[in-house]
Amino acid sequence: MSKGGRNLRLDQGAKTEDLPSEKDSPTSANVETMQEFGQLRLPSTESNLHVMTIVGQIEGHMILPPQNKTTKYEHIIPQLVAIEQNPKIEGLLVVLNTVGGDVEAGLAIAEMLATMSKPTVSLVLGGGHSIGVPIAVGARYSFIAETATMTIHPIRLTGLVIGVPQTFEYLDKMQERVVRFVVNNSGISTECFRELMFRTGELARDIGTVVIGKEAVQARLINEVGGLAQALAKLRQLCRGGE
Amino acid sequence: MLYTIVPEEYIFAVSDDVGHFQEVAYLGRQVLVQPVDQRRCQIVQLLSNDPSDFLVTALSPGNIIAFP
Numbered sequence: 622m623s624k625g626g627r628n629l630r631l632d633q634g635a636k637t638e639d640l641p642s643e644k645d646s647p648t649s650a651n652v653e654t655m656q657e658f659g660q661l662r663l664p665s666t667e668s669n670l671h672v673m674t675i676v677g678q679i680e681g682h683m684i685l686p687p688q689n690k691t692t693k694y695e696h697i698i699p700q701l702v703a704i705e706q707n708p709k710i711e712g713l714l715v716v717l718n719t720v721g722g723d724v725e726a727g728l729a730i731a732e733m734l735a736t737m738s739k740p741t742v743s744l745v746l747g748g749g750h751s752i753g754v755p756i757a758v759g760a761r762y763s764f765i766a767e768t769a770t771m772t773i774h775p776i777r778l779t780g781l782v783i784g785v786p787q788t789f790e791y792l793d794k795m796q797e798r799v800v801r802f803v804v805n806n807s808g809i810s811t812e813c814f815r816e817l818m819f820r821t822g823e824l825a826r827d828i829g830t831v832v833i834g835k836e837a838v839q840a841r842l843i844n845e846v847g848g849l850a851q852a853l854a855k856l857r858q859l860c861r862g863g864e
Numbered sequence: 865m866l867y868t869i870v871p872e873e874y875i876f877a878v879s880d881d882v883g884h885f886q887e888v889a890y891l892g893r894q895v896l897v898q899p900v901d902q903r904r905c906q907i908v909q910l911l912s913n914d915p916s917d918f919l920v921t922a923l924s925p926g927n928i929i930a931f932p
Contacts, residue, residue, distance in 0.1 A: 668914060668915050668916050670915070671913045671914060671915070672914075672915045673913045678875070683866075685876075686875070686876055686878075686879070687879075688877065689875055696911065704913070713913075720869050720870050721867050721868030721869055721870070722866060722867070722868050723865070723867075724865045725865070751867045751868045751869055752867040752868065772869045776865065776867050777866075777867075778865075827869075
């Protein structure tokens, strides 16, 4: 199976390089759909709002083992650039259900979101944990579903740890990047965020806090509790130039 | 450096029950597919941020397509 798979991959790579223009043309797409499924393609109703889902682990420098569901940095960043440049796209909705992931990749996505000129709204569904927190607050306006959770906890150091004070300083610096970004891009104060991050007695395996739905709004981390309708309404309002 | 709530031992667990996915262009969109045999593959995920693409039945996960 694995040998066959590898051969297929090579064949396929050669073919797609030959035929990019044909694949993109709507006529060939229609013919292909008719041949394959005996149905016509849906009339294209182009949306002026784009949706980006960030799910599972956020994958950066390190390719995670395949049992992890990941959102890849190299998929997201070019899409954000394309969305910023495409005149047909007026706004972006970011739907988050992430357990965290690579610090550099997460902060990169958050910085890209925060510096986009087009309106962005984030919606935390299920969970927006760890490095998902800066991504959620990176959007211009953020929503959290009533049942959604966000875990705020300190960064861990794994692998070879040298027992010198510099190790702690390094870790503290990495953590400071996250804290500073979140504080600058949301209503929460440094003291409040650090208090949530270092609180003991709340998490079973770690120190930190889980905030659920309106608790995130009370901490001024997220702007509002809401769902799809509220998030899209807000995005449309921002697109029209409202605040 | 990972900042996640998932314990390291779960992220890096060794598992052999994992499919071989690959990204291909189909109907002008990027899709993640799993090979079924030499000629056909099954759509696992549609990689697009245009919400209307997700309404196109030909692109929905589970469809078996010829290798583009």
